[in-house]
Amino acid sequence: MKGKTNKQRQRLSVLGMMSGTSLDGIDAAVLDTDGVDIFDFGETRYRAYGAQERATLKAALGCWPDAPAVAPAAEVVEIAHARVLAGMGATDAVGFHGQTLAHDPANKRTHQAGDGAVLAAVSGRRVVWDFRSNDVAMGGQGAPLAPAYHFALARWMGAVAPIGFLNLGGVGNLTVADPTREAAETPGALFAFDTGPANAPIDDFVAARTGAAHDMDGALAAAGRADAAILSRLEDDPYLSAPAPKSLDRDSFAWLGAAVEGLSVEDGAATLTEAAALCVARALESVPDRPERVLVAGGGRHNGALMSALRRRCAADIDAIEDIGLDGDMLEAQAFAFLAARVLNGLPTSFPGTTGVAAAIGGGEVSIPE
Numbered sequence: 001m002k003g004k005t006n007k008q009r010q011r012l013s014v015l016g017m018m019s020g021t022s023l024d025g026i027d028a029a030v031l032d033t034d035g036v037d038i039f040d041f042g043e044t045r046y047r048a049y050g051a052q053e054r055a056t057l058k059a060a061l062g063c064w065p066d067a068p069a070v071a072p073a074a075e076v077v078e079i080a081h082a083r084v085l086a087g088m089g090a091t092d093a094v095g096f097h098g099q100t101l102a103h104d105p106a107n108k109r110t111h112q113a114g115d116g117a118v119l120a121a122v123s124g125r126r127v128v129w130d131f132r133s134n135d136v137a138m139g140g141q142g143a144p145l146a147p148a149y150h151f152a153l154a155r156w157m158g159a160v161a162p163i164g165f166l167n168l169g170g171v172g173n174l175t176v177a178d179p180t181r182e183a184a185e186t187p188g189a190l191f192a193f194d195t196g197p198a199n200a201p202i203d204d205f206v207a208a209r210t211g212a213a214h215d216m217d218g219a220l221a222a223a224g225r226a227d228a229a230i231l232s233r234l235e236d237d238p239y240l241s242a243p244a245p246k247s248l249d250r251d252s253f254a255w256l257g258a259a260v261e262g263l264s265v266e267d268g269a270a271t272l273t274e275a276a277a278l279c280v281a282r283a284l285e286s287v288p289d290r291p292e293r294v295l296v297a298g299g300g301r302h303n304g305a306l307m308s309a310l311r312r313r314c315a316a317d318i319d320a321i322e323d324i325g326l327d328g329d330m331l332e333a334q335a336f337a338f339l340a341a342r343v344l345n346g347l348p349t350s351f352p353g354t355t356g357v358a359a360a361i362g363g364g365e366v367s368i369p370e
Contacts (some may be wrong), residue, residue: 168300
């Protein structure tokens with residue numbers, strides 16, 4: 001896919017919005033970009049889902065568009081995102097991810113709830129959305145999609161060697177970006193894939209046992225002892241040894257949650273936390289040009305026990321992305337602002353080294369308000 005030249009590319013102010021698999025809420029962030037370079041970072045906002053909203057979304061997990069639970073979930077997604085939009089300043093466009101409910105790339109299916117045309121109509125702005133469907137239809141994994149932004153960040157921070165970006169959301173995903181390559185679509189510039197379960201099993205387990213949304217600061221895990229037998233079983237899981245690119249649904253490792261049911265809350269949290277770190281360590285072992293430094297974003301970086309486990313298990317420097325002056329809670333929202341700019345400028349959004357698609361391709365649908 002041939003994009004526009006430097007002179008033809010539009011520099012845009014884009015509001016990106018992300019509702020991740022952890023189901024905690026909506027991250028929104030403005031980015032000034034042409035889809036290649038990052039010029040400035042703008043306003044950010046977080047809107048938490050209420051308990052009823054979260055329950056409605058959770059009831060639709062694993063569902064495809066015709067399921068009865070989907071329409072109420074889509075309504076929650078659209079109303080919540082519209083309220084975020086209404087409270088933020090004007091931008092040239094919006095990048096709207098929606099809420100992933102089901103992901104099955106093996107059968108060329110992925111489902112994100114939320115209609116970008118609805119947001120375009122209520123906000124009066126161009127909305128770029130449905131980022132994953134074209135990649136999946138073309139034989140790609142449909143995920144991860146943030147690597148193009150990670151490549152731009154590596155350039156922005158002045159990196160001169162491959163660097164890792166680890167997002168610890170409901171699922172973990174790793175990007176290794178080589179900023180010495182000419183562009184994100186250059187072969188060898190990006191290598192990325194989902195590492196394995198991250199926050200989702202921990203959050204679900206802790207919520208079921210204590211009613212809390214997550215293991216605050218990793219305190220429960222720090223007080224427990226990981227179950228060696230469960231971790232040994234995880235080591236043998238075929239996903240960890242499968243070649244990349246590869247991606248996961250939120251509940252792809254549901255057996256982990258079942259395996260810790262007989263443990264104390266502390267030991268269960270410790271086991272699931274170590275499991276997330278183990279998956280990342282195995283992922284780094286499989287990377288052709290292993291980075292010496294990995295920058296961590298997403299909610300998992302707030303979990304002290306998880307960060308300690310990563311530093312113990314991984315042969316790399318593990319740092320929160322705040323170390324380079326960025327907000328790790330907003331990286332995914334910024335990524336979809338960046339991807340929206342790429343779509344509007346005719347640039348590819350996924351690549352053979354990130355989703356396994358045969359050639360660099362674009363994605364995303366653009367809805368224009370009437």
